[in-house]
Amino acid sequence: MKNLSLIHLAWIVSxxxxxGCEATSTLQNALTTDTGTGTGTGTGTGTGTGxxxxxFSNSCSAAVVSQGEKGVAAGTQRGLYSDVKKVPGSTxxxxxxxxxxxxxxxxxxxxxxxxxxxxxxxEVVAGQxxxxxxxxxxxxxxxxxxxxxxxxxxxxxxxxxxxxxxAAITSSSTAxxxxxxxxxxxxxxxxxxxxNYQGLEISINEADQVLIGYIHNPGAIASPLGGPRIAYxxxxxxxxxxxAAITTGYLDTAATAYLAGNIPNHVGVxxxxxxxxxxxxxxxxxxxxxxxxxxxxxxxxxxxxxTVGNWATGTSPVLTNTGGGNQAIDLHxxxxxxxxxxxxxxxxxxxxxTGLYTFQGNTAxxxxxxxxxxxANTPRQVSATTTFGGSNGFVKLLxxxxxxxxxxxxxxxxxxxxxxxxxxxxVFGVWSAVGGVETVTLATNGVGGADLVSDGVNNHLYAxxxxxxxxxxxxxxxxxxxxxxxx
Numbered sequence: 401m402k403n404l405s406l407i408h409l410a411w412i413v414s415x416x417x418x419x420g421c422e423a424t425s426t427l428q429n430a431l432t433t434d435t436g437t438g439t440g441t442g443t444g445t446g447t448g449t450g451x452x453x454x455x456f457s458n459s460c461s462a463a464v465v466s467q468g469e470k471g472v473a474a475g476t477q478r479g480l481y482s483d484v485k486k487v488p489g490s491t492x493x494x495x496x497x498x499x500x501x502x503x504x505x506x507x508x509x510x511x512x513x514x515x516x517x518x519x520x521x522x523e524v525v526a527g528q529x530x531x532x533x534x535x536x537x538x539x540x541x542x543x544x545x546x547x548x549x550x551x552x553x554x555x556x557x558x559x560x561x562x563x564x565x566x567a568a569i570t571s572s573s574t575a576x577x578x579x580x581x582x583x584x585x586x587x588x589x590x591x592x593x594x595x596n597y598q599g600l601e602i603s604i605n606e607a608d609q610v611l612i613g614y615i616h617n618p619g620a621i622a623s624p625l626g627g628p629r630i631a632y633x634x635x636x637x638x639x640x641x642x643x644a645a646i647t648t649g650y651l652d653t654a655a656t657a658y659l660a661g662n663i664p665n666h667v668g669v670x671x672x673x674x675x676x677x678x679x680x681x682x683x684x685x686x687x688x689x690x691x692x693x694x695x696x697x698x699x700x701x702x703x704x705x706x707t708v709g710n711w712a713t714g715t716s717p718v719l720t721n722t723g724g725g726n727q728a729i730d731l732h733x734x735x736x737x738x739x740x741x742x743x744x745x746x747x748x749x750x751x752x753x754t755g756l757y758t759f760q761g762n763t764a765x766x767x768x769x770x771x772x773x774x775x776a777n778t779p780r781q782v783s784a785t786t787t788f789g790g791s792n793g794f795v796k797l798l799x800x801x802x803x804x805x806x807x808x809x810x811x812x813x814x815x816x817x818x819x820x821x822x823x824x825x826x827v828f829g830v831w832s833a834v835g836g837v838e839t840v841t842l843a844t845n846g847v848g849g850a851d852l853v854s855d856g857v858n859n860h861l862y863a864x865x866x867x868x869x870x871x872x873x874x875x876x877x878x879x880x881x882x883x884x885x886x887x
Contacts (some may be wrong), residue, residue, distance in 0.1 A: 401884070403791070406847040412574060412858050415656045418654055419704040421564070430593050433604045435527050435729075436555050437571075437683060440761050441619040441835045444629075447459055454725070460808070460824065466749065467588045467720065470642045471879075474517050475592075476596070477499070477500045477843075477866075477877045478499050478500075478531070478738075478844055478866075478877050478878055478879050479498065479500055479846075479866045479877060479879020479880075480500075480535055480846045480847075480863070480866045481497065481498045481518065481531065481533055481534040481548070481585045481846065481847050481866075481877065482495055482496065482498070482847075482848050482849060482864040482865070482866065482879055483495070483496050483497075483536040483848070483849030483864065484534045484536070484848075484849045484850065484851055484862045484863065484864040485536050485537065485538055485544075485697045485849075485851045486851055486862070487514060487515075487538070487542065487569045488538050488540065488541075488542045488568070489542060491853040491854070491860060492514070492515045492517070493511065493514070493515055493538065493851075493862045493881065493883075494514035494515075494538075494544060495512070495513045495514070495536070495754050495864050495879070495881060496510070496511070496525070496534050496535070496544070496546045497510075497511055497512075497534055497864070497879050498510060498511075498531040498532065498548070499511050499514070499530070499879075500530075500624040503871065508527060508530060508531055509524050509525070509526065509527050510524075510525040510526045510527075510531050510534065510546060510548055510561075510563065511523065511524055511525060512525050512544065512546065512579075514529060514569050514646070516569075517631065520649060520769070521545075521578065523565075523579070525546055525579045526561070526563055526579065526581045526617060530549075530550055530551045530552070530553075531548050531549070531561075532548065532549045532551070532598075533548060533549045533597065533598060533599060533600040533614070533628075533846075533847060534546065534547075534548045534600075534737060535547050535548070535601060535602040535612075536602070536849070537602045537603070537604045537610065538604065539608050539637060539638060540606075540608050540739075541568055541569050541608075541638070542568025542569055542570075543564060543565050543567065543638055543837040544564070544565045544569065544635070545562065545563070545564050545565075545602070545604070545610065546562070546564075547560065547561065547562050547563075547584070547600055547602055547612055548561050548600065548602060549561070549597035549598065549614075549863055551595070551596050551597075552594060553594045554593040555594075556588065556590065556593065556595065557586065557589065557594070557595065558585075558586070558587045558589065558594060558595035558596045558597060558617075559563050559583050559585070559587075559597075560583065560585040560600075560612070560631060560645065561581065561582070561583060561584070562581070562582050562583075562584050562643060563579045563580065563581045563640075564579065564580050564582075564638055564639070564640055564877065565577055565578075565579050566578045566579070566580065569616065570787070571843035572730055577634050580638025580639075580640050581640065581722035582611070582641060582643070583791045584643045584644075585597070585617055585631060585645035585647065586638075587619070588848065589614070589618065589619025589621075590619045591649040593627075593861045594619050595616075595617055595619035595784060597614045597615075597616060597617070597703045598614060598615040598616075598617055599613075599614055599615045599666050599667040600612060600613070600614045600667070601613045601614070601647040601667050601668055601669045601871070602636075602669070603669045603670050603671055603733045603735070605671035605673075605679050606735060606736055606836060607677065607679060608637055609632065609633060609634050609635070609637065609671070609679060610634050610637045610643070611630060611631075611634040611669050611670075611671060611703065612630060612631040612632065612643075612669070612769075613628065613629075613630050613646075613668070613669035613683045613685075614626055614628070614629060614630075614631075614667060615627065615629075615666070615667060615685070616628070616629045616646075616650070620628055620718050626650070627650030627651065627652050627687075627769045627839065628650060628651040628652055628667065628683060628685040629645065629646040629650060629795070630645070630646060630683060630705065631643055631644060631645035631646070632645075632650070632681060632702055632705060632706075634702045636705070639679040646705075646706050646707075646708060648824050649708035649709075649822050650712050651683060651685070651695045651708055651713060652685065652687050652693055652695070652713060653710075655677060657748070658835065661716070663835075666685060666686035666726075666727075666728060666729050667683065667684070667685050667686075667729075668683070668684040668685075668729055668730040668731025668732070668736025668797070669681070669682065669683050669684075669731065670682045670731055670735060670742075670746070671732035671735035672733055672735065672739075672740065672742075672765035673698060673731065673734075673735050673736060673737060673738045673740065673765075673766075674698070674700070674739070674765075674766040675738060675879075678700050679702075679735060680696050680697055680698055680699070680765070681696070681697050681702065681705055681734050682694065682695070682731065682742060682765060683695050683731070684729060684730075684731035684738065684742070684744055685729070686726050686729050686746075688719070688726070689721075689724055689726045689748075689782065690720060690722065690723070690724040690726065691717035691720055691721070692715075692717055692718060692719040692721075692729060692744065693713060693717050693720065694713075694715040694718050694731070694742055694744075694769050694827035695711045695712065696711065696712050696765060696766070696768075696769065696774065697710055697712075697765075698710075698712055698766060705823075710875045711885050712768050712769070717748065718759075718761070718769050718770065718771055718773070718774045719744070719753075719759060719769065719771070719774055720752075720771065721748055721751040721752050721753045722751055722752045722839075723750055723751040723752065724748050724749075724750055724751025724752065724753065724754075724784075725745070725748050725749030725750040725751060725754075726746060726748045726751075727746075727747045727748060727749060727793070728746075728747050728788075728789030728794050728810075728811075728887055729745065729746045729747075729789075729795065730744070730745045730756075730794075730795050730796050730797040731743070731744055731745075732744075732798065732799060732806070732827075733765050733795070734799065736739060738766075738794040739764030739765060739766055739767075740764070740765055741761050741764065741765065742760070742761050742765050742769065742772075743758065743759065743761075743797060743806070744758065744759040744760075744762045744797070745757070745758050745782075745795050745796075745797035745808055745827075746758075746759065746795075747786075747788045747795055747810065748786070749786045750786070751768070752755060753779060753781070754779070754784065754786060754794070755781055755782070755783050755784040755785055755786055756782040756783045756788040756789065756808070756810065756820075757779050757781055757782060758779065758781065758782055758797070758806070758808075758827040758828060758831075759774050759777070759779045759780075759782045759827070760774070760777050760826070760827050760828055761773040761777075764776055771785045778828055780827065780828040780829065780831065781829065782808060782820055783820070783831075783834055785812075785834070787812050787813040787815075788810040788811070788818060789810055789811065793809060793810070793811030793812075793813070793814075793842070793846075793847075794810070794811055794847050794848060794849075795809070795810045795864075796808065796810070796849065796850040797807045797813075797859070798850060798851070798852045798854050799852070800854065800859040801852070801854040801859070802854050802856075802857070802858065802859050803825070803859075804823040804825040804826075805821055805822045805823070805824070805825060805829050806821070806826075807819070807820065807822070807833075807852060807861060808820040808821075809837070809861065809863045811848070812842075813842075814841060815839065815840075815841070815842070816837065816838050816839040816840050817836075817837035817838050817840070817842075817848075817863060817865055817882065818834050818835065818836060818837060819834070819837050819861070819863075819884055820832060820833075820834055820835070837863060837882050837884070837886070838880070838882055840867050840880070841867060842865060842866065842867060843866035843867060843877040846866035846877065848863060848864045848865030848866065849863070849864050850862060850863040850864070853862050855880050858885070860884065860885045861884040862881065862882070862883050862884075863881070863882045863884075864879060864880065864881050864882075865880055865882075866878070866879055866880070867879075867880055
């Protein structure tokens with residue numbers, strides 16, 4: 401395991417500005433391609449098509465992938481919300497993101513970019529009035545799924561949207577595929593306040609079942625003031641009509657705290673493998689600055705999980721951070737291992753657990769989770785710094801395929817991105833010192849994403865995040881994609 405201290409590469413995925421590698425980093429360019437050779441006929445030799453793979457050279461580069469709607473116009477928001485995942489069957493990245501121009505004539509779009517071995521191909525998925533909390537997942541067939549929140553502050557409506565591509569990403573893909581767009585859930589706000597779906601997260605298990613977690617904001621001015629809910633698909637998930645959502649009640653009774661603590665990244669989701677072919681949906685959420693809860697739907701019939709009474713949430717939070725200032729959280733549970741323990745990453749500005757902490761229960765994910773379960777294993781302070789995650793940022797907790805080690809990608813207030821890795825297969829073991837992904841101004845309220853990929857020998861990590869205002873323009877955002885290689 402390598403204790404990585406600095407980023408290897410950062411690109412501009414959507415925007416006009418170039419640059420963005422740490423000046424003191426050991427730099428590598430991850431997006432070069434390997435081409436195969438073939439044998440020709442007759443007296444000559446020809447070239448054949450080889451597989452596209454990541455290869456690495458000792459250089460740093462940045463490139464414009466998409467100039468975004470409205471280009472350099474003031475108010476342009478490129479990639480304010482994004483997510484990155486590896487393309488199944490490869491080690492190459494794909495990114496889903498929002499792209500909008502707030503200036504006169506500005507347009508809004510949800511976009512999808514992927515590296516096809518030569519360049520980033522960008523597709524327009526949908527045009528909306530607003531688009532936030534964009535999340536990306538892939539079915540085992542290679543077909544991407546994008547979910548996001550659409551909010552209309554004129555009609556006060558809110559929609560939980562989903563889009564599914566009509567084909568998988570391949571090395572010969574072109575940006576001409578079509579997307580089917582549907583509505584998973586809809587909420588009509590009050591006469592003065594728009595509803596919203598906040599903090600979306602998505603998880604897809606090995607049976608191609610899809611779980612979406614979020615904080616539902618009904619736009620109410622009196623109780624109930626919102627809370628955590630899920631939407632799911634149990635089969636035929638390549639169809640937008642196969643998804644359903646909780647429409648009554650919330651997975652936490654202390655719902656009044658949510659809207660006061662509007663943290664973009666305070667939901668984590670995963671699948672608990674309860675047995676052969678049996679999976680329970682799991683969600684972690686941050687009701688307040690002092691508490692964290694988890695909920696598991698212990699039911700083999702996933703349709704039962706649309707009834708909040710079928711979820712086991714416990715009578716008390718799994719974590720209580722006395723005097724705390726909980727910010728962003730994330731959850732990890734291995735959906736390929738029966739009865740895996742739930743892991744949490746939590747950032748906090750104050751309290752018993754100040755800084756960035758990891759926690760792990762000592763109770764299998766298919767059983768009731770208790771506070772005692774999470775304090776039985778000594779929580780690990782990954783860093784004492786209080787700016788990780790931040791009120792406008794995010795934290796991602798990931799596990800690699802090669803060593804089974806854990807990794808955290810986190811925003812640092814509005815000043816950049818950080819990376820940590822564990823030195824053992826336990827989240828409450830020793831973690832490496834912080835590595836600087838990039839020192840850059842981050843966009844206010846932006847939420848990015850991260851994913852791990854493996855080439856069978858080494859791990860590579862991708863992270864997407866929005867940068868803030870360019871000095872020459874009033875308030876544009878650029879979507880950036882970074883990679884940490886061979887750690």
